[in-house]
Amino acid sequence: MGRKHAIHHFVNALLAPLFVVCLCLLPIFFIFKFLYTIYLHLRNENMEGKVVIVTGASSGIGEQLSYEYAKKGARLVIVARREERLQQVAKTARGLGSPDVVPICADVSNVNDCKRFVDETINHFGRCKSLSISI
Ligand SMILES: NC(=O)c1ccc[n+]([C@@H]2O[C@H](COP(=O)([O-])OP(=O)(O)OC[C@H]3O[C@@H](n4cnc5c(N)ncnc54)[C@H](OP(=O)(O)O)[C@@H]3O)[C@@H](O)[C@H]2O)c1
Known part of the structure; x- marks a missing residue:
């Protein structure tokens, strides 16, 4: 029982910050990806x-x-x-x-x-x- 609680505590402690980090990083990642796609498109075009x-x-x-x-x-x-x-x-x-x-x-x-x-x-x-x- 104690071990199960410890695992739950560990998962809860890990998931909450992970979720917040993902929320902050995902928009930055998509903006970067969008701009990079434009850059690649322009670079390859004569x-x-x-x-x-x-x-x-x-x-x-x-x-x-x-x-x-x-x-x-x-x-x-x-x-x-x-x-x-x-x-x-x-x-x-x-x-x-x-x-x-x-x-x-x-x-x-x-x-x-x-x-x-x-x-x-x-x-x-x-x-x-x-x-x-x-x-
Ligand atoms: N910046 C980003 O990271 C990003 C990422 C993804 C998507 N987007 C989207 O991409 C678009 C452009 O973003 P941005 O950051 O370059 O915005 P921005 O700096 O505000 O540029 C918008 C441009 O559109 C012109 N414009 C606005 N309404 C107009 C109208 N009715 N007729 C003619 N020109 C008009 C503005 O010039 P005048 O005011 O001189 O007319 C300005 O040159 C937006 O829809 C934005 O939501 C931006």
Whole structure:
């Protein structure tokens, strides 16, 4: 009986902290995995001269994606609502190696805005390789 209690105490003492640790670590693990998947995807793709539209490009993931595409020599259309931030991202992306960066202010919840930035992309570049959405 005493031995059974001791085992129960031991398992209870171990499981509670283990559960808390898992709760804290799992979200970090999934965020890391998500970003790593994007990194691997970009690393293996030949993007030189290709045209990419990045929405949500003024900050966060979209901004970093723009820089990764820029390093690979892609031509970029970067889309978001904050013009000043977009201009800064465009400047950095050019510095990192993108031969042509077009910042476009647009709200992606507005269908006309979406049509406008796709039309402007086709008018400027004549084509588009891919659309990267990070909003
Ligand atoms: N950060 C992470 O670790 C992580 C992990 C997994 C998933 N996510 C998800 O990935 C998405 C992006 O995350 P984030 O951290 O990069 O967020 P963030 O830094 O807030 O970036 C959001 C971007 O979307 C733009 N945006 C927002 N609403 C818009 C609209 N209506 N029209 C055009 N542009 C708009 C913002 O620019 P303007 O304000 O200038 O328009 C900004 O450039 C979110 O949905 C987030 O939940 C993030």
